[in-house]
Amino acid sequence: MHARYLSKEIKEIEQQAQEYWGQQQSFKATPQEGRAKFYCLSMFPYPSGRLHMGHVRNYTIGDVIARFQRMQGKNVLQPMGWDAFGLPAENAALANGVPPAKWTYDNIDYMRRQLKSLGFAIDWTRELATCKPDYYKWNQWLFLRMLSEGIAYKKTGIVNWDPVDQTVLANEQVIDGRGWRTGALVEKREIPMYYLAITKYAEELLADLEKLPDWPERVRAMQANWIGKSVGVRFAFPYSVEGKRENLWVFTTRADTMMGVTFCAVAAEHPLATYVAARSPEIAAFVEECRRGTVMEADLATIEKKGIATGLTVTHPLTGEQIPVWIGNYVLMGYGEGAVMAVPAHDERDFHFATQYGLPIKQVIQVPGESFSVDRWQEWYADKTRGRCVNSGIYDGLDFGGAVNAIAADLKSKGLGDKQVMWRLRDWGISRQRYWGCPIPIIHCGACGDVPVPEEDLPVVLPEDCVPDGTGNPLNKRADFVNCRCPKCGKEARRETDTMDTFVDSSWYYARFCSLPVAAGRVDAMVTDESGYWMPVDQYIGGIEHAILHLLYSRFWWKVMRDLKLVRGDEPFERLLTQGMVLNEIFFRKPATGRIAYFNPSDVEFKLDEKGNRIGAILKSDGQAVDSGGIGTMSKSKNNGVDPQALIEQYGADTARLFMMFAAPPEMTLEWSDSGVQGAYRFLRRLWDFGLRLHREWFIGDAGVAPIRPQPPYDWSNASEAQKEIRRKLHGLLRQATDDINKKQFNTVVSAAMQMLNLLAGGFPGQSGDGWKEAETLGSVRQHILAEGTGILLRVLAPIVPHITHVLWQELQYSAEYGADILTAPWPQVDQAALEQASIEMVVQVNGKLRARVIVPAQASEEAVRAAALADEAVARHVEGKSVKKVVVVPGRLVNIVVAG
């Protein structure tokens, strides 16, 4: 056994444990019928280069859960893979000239080593990477199935266009409305794209949230809002143009305000806008202006609301009034009909627009007791729960529901509209004009049109030697990729060069992991029968930032696979844990001219006052002050990242894991703290020293004392009161740790373990002198408590710090009691008998304020407790001269005496 717990020895300990697991193939998972399975999955990483702290946190949480489930006797699968397609690889290629494929594979190799050094209980035989043809073949295969099922289809979509580089930009590449490399003003451009009809599943995606009680409430709420079911009315404003009768269709959830319509607004891309733009340079200029800027909703929502009158009018379908039509930059073509009715009196956005352009405001809803004024917007104008119709002719006096029903019925009878369910959710555009992604398996033939690649020709393999240069998709320049023959007519044809959104890759990887061919290196099916054993994922763990898109797309994809009879079950993820982000302090200096310089927190030192309060910070290298920018997520741009590699090398994987688990509960943000890491390391060193002392007592012996390992069954019959108290505390802590690990509140599991060690390694009743050196009977109660308690402590810590507990478990020979391997040792049981107490302490309050504590027998009646409380001297002092109105007794906890006067 090692003498010290220092970095050299940590490496040996961790290596010893990891080699043992490797030799035993401890983490290789195979289906075992009749045994409860547990599929524990953490969101797979993008191979960006090196692990970051978010990864370490994510995978440690998953690993703790996986290891705990093993100790519960479950058959556990925990796989790992790589979300390997994506934009950063192309950016790296731009910067270094390295092909994205090579960059990605190199990163995977490095990061795999890092993950292995952290000792995660991963079945590496199932590893996959989404950029490999045997994976993305099935993206293509399922896409073609969706195409034939009518779920995948083609239509135009709007993208960010950089006019200088002649390339499509991701939202991320648009900075303040300009291209990131060229600085050119970005334009919107319409191009043909493939879409997946996720809206066909909207109803089920919404309803099935009910089937996910073990998902965080907030994630379900976010998804429900995202899907955004609303019941409203779709109706038409008739109009004539060049003698032809047309309808301007709109959708509204506030049909009750329809009598207050004073104008309509259409999106700049709306056909009506295109029509008038062709006839008016002024309007064309406005439409052109709307085309500039990004397609990001967050930006669109905050831009200045602008509009222009088209000069056209439409007819109000109920009143026959002529309503002017405007073009508004805030109307989204992609949502609803691309046109809206405007009711300035009862919609805040319309109100401000009308005020700005001097359009009429007509009140048609009144809330009793309120007064309406066109000068100022008030919240109640839009309150559909309290209002009644006014100035609305035959609808006057109706409430929201009544008015909507009546108006919808009248529109229906005129053939101009009806009630309709509307979804906020839009179909999923998957075409990307980018190289490093899964090719869309379509061939464009001059004669036959868009022809799907025949199944036997899959996969369409992406060439791995392209180097993007920032001007469009390099695949377009690859004749060997583009030129092909039409599968239908055999004539020369062009291969589609768009690739798929990387969200496609991550929408089904969880199923691929538990598909036997992956493990066996076979590629002949998308998923196989083995998924029937492992799926659904019992526990999914990942960042809260994926709460909507990734999780919604995955749920959709799974339902499509289900409907294609590839898998069974309605939902892929049974339980979900969304971890918080990892934050660190931000320090910077802002020079009088030039850019802000950010400094890594490890290069900054604090100035403290005499109480230890921070009063400033200086840069270590020059001793000059730096400004604090508060706390933020670790990022390159803020230069506040901490490299996990340095941490692992200095303190070891167990310290990194322990700190991560102790610093905050999994769902909360975690603030980085160097001294917190040292605290974790200090604890492990104390644990090691404690183990070392036990080892000497049990197996080596001291002067005059022969070594004897205490053996079960342990015997408490001669325990003193003080020793019983130790066991009571120990089992109380075990009960707490067990509750907490089941709740996945790992920080308090660590806290309980720390208290256990304090209890066992601290002063100890039954020892004389300093205890460790003095002679004593090894069959003593004290030794039995130490043996029992250490066995409990090691198992409580095993999921969190697996290396050190593995070695101590073997060195202290717990194998004989609970099995050779702490990995599969049963989670310790609470001894209920140890928890029993003869007397308990109860808190006494007077009018809710703590005034005394009394010791009463555990079985004392309520009467007796009340009497004991009132008899207490301190209580008497506060009750004296006042009348007792009421006494509340909470059994086993407290007494509250309510007095008056």
Added chain:
RNA sequence: GCCCGAGUGGCGGAAUUGGUAGACGCAAGGGACUUAAAAUCCCUCGAUCGCAAGGUCGUGCCGGUUCGAUUCCGGCCUCGGGCACCA
């Protein structure tokens, strides 16, 4: 702008889910050991009044329900996540 969270000592956080606010850890201060430093061990540690016993205040802010509120309700403020081409 819209949707979803979070706010507790100098700091990270705990509180048996309506019942002792501040567990556990970090930082800080004091002491022991040491030639010294590191490491380790012991003590103190929300604010305030008081020699003390003890009192008062205190969980972002304002109000409410309750014998009792960090916990439940209403209204604000601040910070964080997402907003469909970052993953």
